[in-house]
Amino acid sequence: MSSNMPRKAGRHFLQIPGPTPIPDRVLRAMDNQVLDHRGPTFQKLASRVLDKVKTVFKTKSHVIIFPASGTGAWEAALVNTMNPGDKLLMFETGQFATLWHNMAKRLGMVVDFIPSDWRVGVDPQKIEEKLREDKNHEIKAVCVVHHETSGGLLSDVAAIRKVIDACNHPALLFVDSVSGLGSADLRHDEWGIDVTVAGSQKGLMLPPGLAFNAISAKAIKASETAKQPKGYWAWDEMINANKSGFFPYTPATQILYGLDVAIDLLHEEGLDNVFARHNRWGVATRAAVKHWGLENLCRDERFVSPVMTAVLMPDGKGADEFRKIVLDTFDMSLGAGLNKVADKVFRIGHLGDTNDLTIMGALAGVEMGLEVAGIKHNKGGVQVAMASIAAAHQQGHHARVAAE
Amino acid sequence: MSSNMPRKAGRHFLQIPGPTPIPDRVLRAMDNQVLDHRGPTFQKLASRVLDKVKTVFKTKSHVIIFPASGTGAWEAALVNTMNPGDKLLMFETGQFATLWHNMAKRLGMVVDFIPSDWRVGVDPQKIEEKLREDKNHEIKAVCVVHHETSGGLLSDVAAIRKVIDACNHPALLFVDSVSGLGSADLRHDEWGIDVTVAGSQKGLMLPPGLAFNAISAKAIKASETAKQPKGYWAWDEMINANKSGFFPYTPATQILYGLDVAIDLLHEEGLDNVFARHNRWGVATRAAVKHWGLENLCRDERFVSPVMTAVLMPDGKGADEFRKIVLDTFDMSLGAGLNKVADKVFRIGHLGDTNDLTIMGALAGVEMGLEVAGIKHNKGGVQVAMASIAAAHQQGHHARVAAE
Numbered sequence: 090m091s092s093n094m095p096r097k098a099g100r101h102f103l104q105i106p107g108p109t110p111i112p113d114r115v116l117r118a119m120d121n122q123v124l125d126h127r128g129p130t131f132q133k134l135a136s137r138v139l140d141k142v143k144t145v146f147k148t149k150s151h152v153i154i155f156p157a158s159g160t161g162a163w164e165a166a167l168v169n170t171m172n173p174g175d176k177l178l179m180f181e182t183g184q185f186a187t188l189w190h191n192m193a194k195r196l197g198m199v200v201d202f203i204p205s206d207w208r209v210g211v212d213p214q215k216i217e218e219k220l221r222e223d224k225n226h227e228i229k230a231v232c233v234v235h236h237e238t239s240g241g242l243l244s245d246v247a248a249i250r251k252v253i254d255a256c257n258h259p260a261l262l263f264v265d266s267v268s269g270l271g272s273a274d275l276r277h278d279e280w281g282i283d284v285t286v287a288g289s290q291k292g293l294m295l296p297p298g299l300a301f302n303a304i305s306a307k308a309i310k311a312s313e314t315a316k317q318p319k320g321y322w323a324w325d326e327m328i329n330a331n332k333s334g335f336f337p338y339t340p341a342t343q344i345l346y347g348l349d350v351a352i353d354l355l356h357e358e359g360l361d362n363v364f365a366r367h368n369r370w371g372v373a374t375r376a377a378v379k380h381w382g383l384e385n386l387c388r389d390e391r392f393v394s395p396v397m398t399a400v401l402m403p404d405g406k407g408a409d410e411f412r413k414i415v416l417d418t419f420d421m422s423l424g425a426g427l428n429k430v431a432d433k434v435f436r437i438g439h440l441g442d443t444n445d446l447t448i449m450g451a452l453a454g455v456e457m458g459l460e461v462a463g464i465k466h467n468k469g470g471v472q473v474a475m476a477s478i479a480a481a482h483q484q485g486h487h488a489r490v491a492a493e
Numbered sequence: 494m495s496s497n498m499p500r501k502a503g504r505h506f507l508q509i510p511g512p513t514p515i516p517d518r519v520l521r522a523m524d525n526q527v528l529d530h531r532g533p534t535f536q537k538l539a540s541r542v543l544d545k546v547k548t549v550f551k552t553k554s555h556v557i558i559f560p561a562s563g564t565g566a567w568e569a570a571l572v573n574t575m576n577p578g579d580k581l582l583m584f585e586t587g588q589f590a591t592l593w594h595n596m597a598k599r600l601g602m603v604v605d606f607i608p609s610d611w612r613v614g615v616d617p618q619k620i621e622e623k624l625r626e627d628k629n630h631e632i633k634a635v636c637v638v639h640h641e642t643s644g645g646l647l648s649d650v651a652a653i654r655k656v657i658d659a660c661n662h663p664a665l666l667f668v669d670s671v672s673g674l675g676s677a678d679l680r681h682d683e684w685g686i687d688v689t690v691a692g693s694q695k696g697l698m699l700p701p702g703l704a705f706n707a708i709s710a711k712a713i714k715a716s717e718t719a720k721q722p723k724g725y726w727a728w729d730e731m732i733n734a735n736k737s738g739f740f741p742y743t744p745a746t747q748i749l750y751g752l753d754v755a756i757d758l759l760h761e762e763g764l765d766n767v768f769a770r771h772n773r774w775g776v777a778t779r780a781a782v783k784h785w786g787l788e789n790l791c792r793d794e795r796f797v798s799p800v801m802t803a804v805l806m807p808d809g810k811g812a813d814e815f816r817k818i819v820l821d822t823f824d825m826s827l828g829a830g831l832n833k834v835a836d837k838v839f840r841i842g843h844l845g846d847t848n849d850l851t852i853m854g855a856l857a858g859v860e861m862g863l864e865v866a867g868i869k870h871n872k873g874g875v876q877v878a879m880a881s882i883a884a885a886h887q888q889g890h891h892a893r894v895a896a897e
Contacts, residue, residue, distance in 0.1 A: 096761035098770065099848030100504065100514075110504075120524070357500035366502065418886045419850050444503030445861075446823055450854030453875070457849075457883040461890050471857070472876055479861040482822045486865050 102421035104451045106238050106397035107268055107291035109441025111347070115294060118350040119343045126342055127335065136334035138349050145270065145293070145352060145360075146285055146303040148277035153302040153327050154348075156341040159267040159288035162300035163189050164196070165322035166232075166263050166284040169302075170311040173197045175229040178219050178260065183207045184239035184427040185265060189232060196317065201228070207429055210237065210244035210392035217252035220260065230261040230283075236269035239427045240386045241394035241436065243273055250281045261308060267291060270301075271355060272367045272396045272440045283308040289344060291396075292363075294351050294442045298344045354442075367395035370439035370448045373477040374398045377452050377470035381459065386434050397424065399434045400455075406464055408435045415458035421451060445478050506825035508855045510642050510801035511672055511695035513845025515751070519698060522754040523747045530746055531739065540738035542753050549674065549697070549756060549764075550689055550707040552681035557706040557731050558752075560745040563671040563692030566704035567593050568600070569726035570636075570667050570688040573706075574715040577601045579633040582623050582664065584615045588643035588831040589669060593636060600721065605632070611833055614641065614648035614796035621656035624664070634665040634687070640673035643831045644790045645798035645840065647677055654685045665712060671695060674705075675759060676771045676800045676844045687712040693748060695800075696767075698755050698846045702748045758846075771799035774843035774852045777881040778802045781856050781874035785863065790838050801828065803838045804859075810868055812839045819862035825855060849882050 103110050124131050142152050155161055171177075179190050180203045190202050203215050211233045220228065231253060236243050246264055253262060261283040266275050270285070271292020277285050282305065289299035304312075304324065312324050326337040355363055371394055378385055378400050386399035402408045409432050412423045424436030437455065439448050452471045459466045507514050528535050546556045559565055575581075583594050584607045594606050607619050615637045624632065635657060640647050650668055657666060665687040670679050674689070675696020681689050686709065693703035708716075708728065716728050730741040759767055775798055782789055782804050790803035806812045813836045816827045828840030841859060843852050856875045863870045 096758055097848065098516075098762060098767070098846050099851050102850050112502075354500055358502060363502070414890065418890060420848055421850060442502050442504075444501065444824055446506050446825060446854035446858045447503050447851075448854075449857035449861075449875075450850035450852075453853035453857070453879055454850045457853075457879050457886070460880075460883040461887050468880075469876060471853075471879065472873060475857055475861050475875065476864075476872075479864040482861070483865050486818065486822060 097420045099420070102419070102447070102451055102454060104438045105422050105424040106241070106436055106438040106440060108297055109291055109294055109438065110443060111296065112294055112351070112354060112442045114354065115347045115350050119347040121343070121346055124342055126340055131342065132334035134345060134349060135331075135336070135340070138345055138352070139331055139334070141352050142301070142348065143303075145355060146275065146277040146287070146301075147279065148303050150278065150306060151304050151309070151328055151331075153304065153324055154340070154345075155300040155302070155322070156298065156339070157300040158297055159265075159286065159300050160188070160192070161322065162286040162288065162302050163192055163265065165300070165302050165324070166286055167193060167196055167198065168315075168317040168319040168322050169324045170261060170284070170308055170315050171198060171229060172316040174199060176201065176227045177230050177232055178216065178228045179203065179232045180211045180216065181205045181207070182210055182234050182237035182240065182242050182244065184429070185237055185267070186234045187428065189234070189265060193232075207240050208386055208388040210242040211249060213245065213248040213252045216249055217256060220253065220256040220258045223258065226259055228258070228260045230263050232263040233265070235264050235266040235275060236273055236394060236396050238268040238397070239399070239430065241397045241399045242387050242392045243269070243394045243396070244392065246275070246282065247280045254281070261311060268396055268440070271363065274360075274364050277303045277305075281305075289348065292441060293348065294354070295344055295347045298341045299348065364395065367440060369445075369478065369481050371395040371398065373448065373474040374437055374439055374452065376477050377456070377474040380470040380473045381456065381466040383466065386430065396440045397436050397438045399426070399430070399436045401434055403465060407432050411435060411458065411462050411464065414462045415454060418461055419454040419458060421454045423455070449475060449478070501824045503824070506823070506851070506855055506858060508842045509826050509828040510645070510840055510842040510844060512701055513695055513698055513842065514847060515700065516698055516755070516758060516846045518758065519751045519754050523751040525747070525750055528746055530743055535746065536738035538749060538753060539735075539740070539744070542749055542756070543735055543738070545756050546705070546752065547707075549759060550679065550681040550691070550705075551683065552707050554682065554710060555708050555713070555732055555735075557708065557728055558744070558749075559704040559706070559726070560702065560743070561704040562701055563669075563690065563704050564592070564596070565726065566690040566692065566706050567596055567669065569704070569706050569728070570690055571597060571600055571602065572719075572721040572723040572726050573728045574665060574688070574712055574719050575602060575633060576720040578603060580605065580631045582620065582632045582635045583607065584620065584637055585609045585611070586614055586638045586641035586644065586646050586648065587611045588833070589641055589671070590638045591832065593638070593669060597636070611644050612646075612790055612792040614646040614793075615653060617649065617652040617656045620653055621660060624657060624660040624662045627662065630663055632662070632664045634667050636667040637669070639668050639670040639679060640677055640798060640800050642672040642801070643803070643834065645801045645803045646791050646796045647673070647798045647800070648796065650679070650686065651684045658685070665715060672800055672844070675767065678764075678768050681707045681709075685709075693752065696845060697752065698758070699748055699751045702745045703752065768799065771844060773849075773882065773885050775799040775802065777852065777878040778841055778843055778856065780881050781860070781878040784874040784877045785860065785870040787870065790834065800844045801840050801842045803830070803834070803840045805838055807869060812836050815839060815862065815866050815868065818866045819858055822865055823858040823862060825858045827859070853879060853882070
């Protein structure tokens with residue numbers, strides 16, 4: 090949209106793993122005059138949104154909404170519940186687990202960071218081993234990333250809860266679901282999560298700018314005695330102000346207008362349908378990648394992602410040069426590799442407010458991009474993806490015809 | 494968007510041959526308070542737009558802008574220049590030529606309508622024969638459709654001009670370019686067109702609501718003595734009011750805001766680049782159709798369309814049932830067959846503000862739709878379309894690399 094860029098016709102293909110495209114109805118909801126955040130109109134909006142946002146986290150407890158990005162919600166989870174020097178158990182699923190780890194260290198906490206090669210999700214067995222070793226219950230929280238956005242790795246949070254319970258360990262369970270929520274199932278209450286960390290710009294189909302903490306009664310209890318210094322992120326003032334539909338400081342009013350509608354859209358479609366289409370795209374994308382003869386960064390079927398697919402570049406070719414060619418030629422943004430896998434992978438986002446044909450266009454852009462860039466691959470990846478998508482719909486179509 | 498419809502994620506694929514998707518910058522330009530159409534702000538806007546719209550028609554003469562749909566611009570061309578009972582020569586390229594013919598008859602004119610099977614464009618030789626037979630110059634105008642939207646047939650207007658000149662015939666040349674303008678080259682002055690008829694909702698990337706007459710000096714001269722009754726469509730009052738940047742009646746102010754920006758977008762991209770991408774999509778789409786083993790309604794290479802492709806359904810299968818399956822399954826609108834070819838063809842629009850990956854998504858939707866609907870076809874149409882598109886870009890990419 091910059092006036093220095095040549096005009097490109099049609100809609101940009103935003104195939105990064107978030108921020109994701111915003112539905113027109115959400116854009117229109119935010120295209121509204123700003124309102125008095127201490128007035129009765131805002132009070133009604135905020136009360137409604139604070140209440141219904143719980144349905145997305147599948148919780149009956151409290152959801153805090155900060156004007157912040159997801160990183161802030163990580164900090165909030167820690168500073169509200171921990172004491173300086175407290176011990177945390179974390180798992181190195183990739184870049185976002187690493188950044189959370191770094192933040193905890195900056196805040197003065199001690200982290201046992203289970204190492205990994207960024208190609209698998211959380212191994213519940215390794216968590217169990219660590220907890221069993223921890224006879225004195227020094228570990229105050231287990232922090233895991235539900236969907237690791239750097240590698241496209243989905244971890245089984247319910248299984249992690251199970252091992253914590255099996256060990257009778259009192260540690261809190263903190264889950265980063267910034268890129269999971271709204272795309273992959275997340276059950277805050279059922280899975281016994283103490284703090285779920287999320288952001289607005291992925292499966293919630295909103296601009297960046299809101300950060301969430303869904304918090305359990307156990308987390309709230311821990312916050313009542315936690316000694317870590319906190320100001321902006323303090324839950325108590327939030328919970329108190331939220332009771333009457335207000336905030337202790339200026340909320341991001343425009344995005345709250347959008348959140349109000351975005352939650353409605355998720356429920357109009359049905360959360361199970363939302364998760365089903367993400368799964369369908371994950372299956373189709375992996376089929377295409379495999380057919381091209383390229384390798385998924387995720388090396389274990391148990392952790393494959395419905396949200397995005399990270400693809401390893403063959404023969405030491407640079408992923409960033411490839412991404413540039415795709416952007417210049419087809420006006421499509423693919424996600425960059427981060428940190429350890431910088432320039433080694435490109436990431437195909439298949440999440441949020443998108444649909445089958447857009448995903449097929451995106452895969453066509455990757456396959457044609459490989460051709461234009463002169464990167465060796467087997468043609469026909471889009472074809473196998475189409476077969477996978479068509480087969481899924483054929484079943485549905487035949488069922489509808491039979492029912493008529 | 495109706496509240497009775499289940500929510501569909503992502504962007505609707507509007508692949509009809511117009512109205513076409515509106516660029517976000519144009520939507521934002523129209524998302525403005527309505528303004529006083531007799532005031533100085535409007536006067537500046539209208540003067541600027543009336544001037545720069547000429548560049549799209551490639552004319553230095555006058556372009557009239559009516560608040561109307563394209564059908565109104567047909568009527569305006571006739572009532573401003575003809576007398577009751579005047580004779581016209583028309584060519585039956587398809588539904589839109591037929592409707593123009595019907596309108597001329599309603600208005601009391603006599604039409605020699607050269608018949609055809611709706612599968613070819615205008616044959617200049619047949620026009621020439623008719624003009625040579627017309628020794629007394631009874632034919633007052635030759636009316637042709639530049640791009641026939643019912644069949645996807647592009648006619649060679651310059652060749653038609655040539656035969657009129659070769660016959661030394663004084664007939665006016667009227668050209669309907671409703672679905673041509675902004676997608677296929679049109680040269681009002683160079684081709685000696687007397688009235689070009691156009692609308693806002695196709696290559697101009699605007700909502701329906703504006704109708705255009707680009708008019709030559711010869712057409713204006715004819716209008717000075719024409720006896721056909723006219724009120725709303727009268728050019729003289731328009732030309733007179735336009736001189737100071739106003740209109741004789743209330744103009745469609747909001748769409749004029751949009752037109753101002755839409756013309757800028759066409760020039761930012763460059764008209765030749767706009768036409769080149771439409772051509773690229775025509776080539777790719779026809780390659781896919783051929784590979785599927787389906788037949789293009791256009792049966793002569795000379796008339797193939799950069800704007801849309803009409804595909805004949807095989808084995809007497811209903812096109813409308815197929816379109817319904819595609820809409821229900823993939824949220825894509827394909828164009829219906831009209832009149833003589835109703836239910837026999839579906840039309841794939843590849844025009845306006847769209848891009849390679851969207852067109853690939855659309856073709857994937859057609860191919861997967863054929864699969865879901867159980868219609869016999871050869872798989873791999875999208876694959877040949879991708880090869881065609883990638884080859885076009887590979888040349889460009891190699892040229893850019895060589896130049897760096």
